[in-house]
Amino acid sequence: MSLSGFQWAARVSQIAPFHVMQLLARARQLQAEGRDVIHMEVGEPDFPTAAPVIQAGQDALAKGLTQYTPAAGLPELREAIAGHYQTAYGVDIDPGRIIVTPGASGALLLIAALLVNPGDKVMMADPTYPCNRNFMRLFEGEPQLIPVGADSEYQLNVGHIEQHWDDRTRAAMLATPSNPTGTLVGKEALQAISQAVSARNGALIADEIYQGLTYGVNAMTALSVNDEAFVINSFSKYFGMTGWRLGWLVAPDNAVSELDKLAQNVFLSAPTPSQYAALAAFQPETIAILEERRAEFARRRDFLLPALRELGMSVPVTPEGAFYIYAGVDHLTDDSYQWCQDLLEQEFVATTPGLDFGLNGARKTVRFAYATDIEQLEQAVERIARFIRQS
Amino acid sequence: MSLSGFQWAARVSQIAPFHVMQLLARARQLQAEGRDVIHMEVGEPDFPTAAPVIQAGQDALAKGLTQYTPAAGLPELREAIAGHYQTAYGVDIDPGRIIVTPGASGALLLIAALLVNPGDKVMMADPTYPCNRNFMRLFEGEPQLIPVGADSEYQLNVGHIEQHWDDRTRAAMLATPSNPTGTLVGKEALQAISQAVSARNGALIADEIYQGLTYGVNAMTALSVNDEAFVINSFSKYFGMTGWRLGWLVAPDNAVSELDKLAQNVFLSAPTPSQYAALAAFQPETIAILEERRAEFARRRDFLLPALRELGMSVPVTPEGAFYIYAGVDHLTDDSYQWCQDLLEQEFVATTPGLDFGLNGARKTVRFAYATDIEQLEQAVERIARFIRQS
Numbered sequence: 001m002s003l004s005g006f007q008w009a010a011r012v013s014q015i016a017p018f019h020v021m022q023l024l025a026r027a028r029q030l031q032a033e034g035r036d037v038i039h040m041e042v043g044e045p046d047f048p049t050a051a052p053v054i055q056a057g058q059d060a061l062a063k064g065l066t067q068y069t070p071a072a073g074l075p076e077l078r079e080a081i082a083g084h085y086q087t088a089y090g091v092d093i094d095p096g097r098i099i100v101t102p103g104a105s106g107a108l109l110l111i112a113a114l115l116v117n118p119g120d121k122v123m124m125a126d127p128t129y130p131c132n133r134n135f136m137r138l139f140e141g142e143p144q145l146i147p148v149g150a151d152s153e154y155q156l157n158v159g160h161i162e163q164h165w166d167d168r169t170r171a172a173m174l175a176t177p178s179n180p181t182g183t184l185v186g187k188e189a190l191q192a193i194s195q196a197v198s199a200r201n202g203a204l205i206a207d208e209i210y211q212g213l214t215y216g217v218n219a220m221t222a223l224s225v226n227d228e229a230f231v232i233n234s235f236s237k238y239f240g241m242t243g244w245r246l247g248w249l250v251a252p253d254n255a256v257s258e259l260d261k262l263a264q265n266v267f268l269s270a271p272t273p274s275q276y277a278a279l280a281a282f283q284p285e286t287i288a289i290l291e292e293r294r295a296e297f298a299r300r301r302d303f304l305l306p307a308l309r310e311l312g313m314s315v316p317v318t319p320e321g322a323f324y325i326y327a328g329v330d331h332l333t334d335d336s337y338q339w340c341q342d343l344l345e346q347e348f349v350a351t352t353p354g355l356d357f358g359l360n361g362a363r364k365t366v367r368f369a370y371a372t373d374i375e376q377l378e379q380a381v382e383r384i385a386r387f388i389r390q391s
Numbered sequence: 392m393s394l395s396g397f398q399w400a401a402r403v404s405q406i407a408p409f410h411v412m413q414l415l416a417r418a419r420q421l422q423a424e425g426r427d428v429i430h431m432e433v434g435e436p437d438f439p440t441a442a443p444v445i446q447a448g449q450d451a452l453a454k455g456l457t458q459y460t461p462a463a464g465l466p467e468l469r470e471a472i473a474g475h476y477q478t479a480y481g482v483d484i485d486p487g488r489i490i491v492t493p494g495a496s497g498a499l500l501l502i503a504a505l506l507v508n509p510g511d512k513v514m515m516a517d518p519t520y521p522c523n524r525n526f527m528r529l530f531e532g533e534p535q536l537i538p539v540g541a542d543s544e545y546q547l548n549v550g551h552i553e554q555h556w557d558d559r560t561r562a563a564m565l566a567t568p569s570n571p572t573g574t575l576v577g578k579e580a581l582q583a584i585s586q587a588v589s590a591r592n593g594a595l596i597a598d599e600i601y602q603g604l605t606y607g608v609n610a611m612t613a614l615s616v617n618d619e620a621f622v623i624n625s626f627s628k629y630f631g632m633t634g635w636r637l638g639w640l641v642a643p644d645n646a647v648s649e650l651d652k653l654a655q656n657v658f659l660s661a662p663t664p665s666q667y668a669a670l671a672a673f674q675p676e677t678i679a680i681l682e683e684r685r686a687e688f689a690r691r692r693d694f695l696l697p698a699l700r701e702l703g704m705s706v707p708v709t710p711e712g713a714f715y716i717y718a719g720v721d722h723l724t725d726d727s728y729q730w731c732q733d734l735l736e737q738e739f740v741a742t743t744p745g746l747d748f749g750l751n752g753a754r755k756t757v758r759f760a761y762a763t764d765i766e767q768l769e770q771a772v773e774r775i776a777r778f779i780r781q782s
Contacts, residue, residue, distance in 0.1 A: 003592075003594060003619050003643055003645065003646075005592030006561075006592055006593070006594055008505055008506070008646070008649055009504065009505060009506060009507055009508045009511075009530070010508055011504065011508075012504070012505060012649050012652075012653070015652065015653070015656060017652045017655075018655060021655065044458060044459055048455040048457065049455065049457040054452050054453075054455070054457070057452050057664065058449050058452050058453070061445050061448050061449050061452075062445075062449070064439040064440065064445070065634070066439065066440045066445070066632065066633070066634045066635060067435060067633050067634045068435055068633050068634050069634065102493050102636060102658065102662075103658060103659060105656075105657060105658045105659055106658070109657065113400065113402065113403070113529060114399055114400060114403060115399070115400055116400055117400045117401055117402075118509060118531060120400075130656070131656050134656045135656070135657075138504060138530075138656070138657070139400070139529075139530075139531075140509060140530075140531050170397075201394075201396030201397055202397070203394060203397055228394050241457065242457070242458050242459050242663075243456070243457045243458045243459050243460065243660065243662065243663025243664070244457060244662060244663070244664065245493060245636075245658070245659075245660070245661070245662045245663075252394055254394065255394075255399070258399055258403050261403075261406065261408045262403070262406070264408075264409060264412065265406060265496075265521070265522050265525045265526070265529070266496060266500065266526075266529070267493065267494060267496050267497070267636070268494060268496055268636075269634065269636070270636070271493075271634065271635060271636040271662045271665060272633075272634025272635070272636075273448065273634070273635065273664060273665075274662060274664070
């Protein structure tokens, strides 16, 4: 019996694999051979989950709290998240508008399922996090990629909305801080975008999964300028809970019942032990730990950014958030994917080629993550310098 | 600012909410008012997760094992699952063909995304688990619902395939044991279906999430007759790990890389603590606990089935798996949803109306779950008898 006559659905071939996975596989192989690989490709904090959160997870297990929760999440967690918006951003959010999801991926899935008809476009910056594009394609929509550069701080702005919005555009999606560029959308820019999108009867989607990780500036939330934005967030990055698979979504009031219905069907509920653990994420002792880590990320950025610039790489806009530097390497190569491969083979430094983030300047750029400690970063810079000298 | 001009995507209105959620909400309200509600509506075992699994979860947390795993799951868990197929079903499965997912829902999502183009049909029995239908619609496909009855033990058979397969049919989906009917597909029927589907270049999807829960018969797996079937399974039901959100998928060799790519995009990885905990699910001491529970489910079925028949309900095919009895109540009502509502209001017994499982005889049927202890079931039967007498 064979599936030889069977073609996979068309969407599958239109969703590109991540190039970094090839590099990661090769990096692991090199490590298995005894090579000392420095990982600057990963999108995951190198810190373990904070102790109070671990403890809360263990306590939940000890109490046998392992059954399904309501699809939209534990009521007390939804309240805690609403409390966090109040404390950290001064914004009042009804807990009923918060839907707890299996990772921010779950939130993105619900939003795409809710908003995107076949052929609908969702406008987003290029470069952007690849899953944002791919979720739209998954639901037969079309990511409307707008090439952005230093002039708009690698973000969509109101000019892009005005120029590119068309009859098939249904929504605009921002990511602030952005992966891969680490840049933020400021309040005024956000207000202008929000008004332009609303004037076109569109939906505004804000990916705020790196929200807590900003350096030298205060983060904000799109909810402070648009109460009807769809906002995606996560316990993975700032809260350091990657493998727990927990995120959330804030939705406009009139979308909640439909999202709840979709969540019942698509994932029943987010992981229960993770939800109980996350209740401890907002406690002062946890926040104190997370703020120390944020300061450490800032020190790393402050080391790595000038070091890469010193090597001639162009980083025209100072990244103020996330843990990435998106650097131009066109003085070194016209194929940054090949460059990343060579760097890995020769100096055992793993990075992510621009190709994973879109088409705009993708072969001229590399993303360097600083989710590894300063000593490693120092060594990495030495190795990269040597690699450049010898190329 | 308003979303007033915005229509949700068309799929949203075509995915029906679960009627049981209304009943559940009302049941909770009644409980909050002090009523003693008996829950026969739930699709969740009433046993806590087995102690060795809880312990393994706590150990993983103590070791800080909370980062992302590979998208397809921990290699050692994939191997343990393959070992389980060998031990329990005598089938050899390459662990590389096993993809660990966030619940069986995650597996179903991947399969639908891989197989279903807009307009494609996936044939399945009516009645069936509603999410099976809804996942197909989510990806712009069409559930091709085949009314089934006692004559085919509430399952698809080869005659259905031959009669109803058309140019747009891409796959046939079985659920064995079935939710809501608790019936199984036997080996010969499975072989005939499998051959008929393969002859039409179709894909066979087997939902085996209740696989370990059979009474008086031995379960099998579709993999034993078709090595290229897409098989969905779960740690939720037999393994008692509902809230951990962990399932798996066995796929044909040539589908694995595409499924892995989709998994990377759609959920990054299944929950890490859950994966480490699940490693303990196959240990002999855990299996011993689970087998005791299975025997308890068998006792409950053996009590409830004759009791419902005694009340005049028709259960023409003895359910041999899962923890449901799907009973005909047409001698009592022509609107079983209303009947369920009245039963809840008058006697505080919560059940699930047939309407949640399709269109075929849906208003003449009710699903009774026996995921609650015998004392509760005895009381429930008394209350139902009184309700019938007084109606």
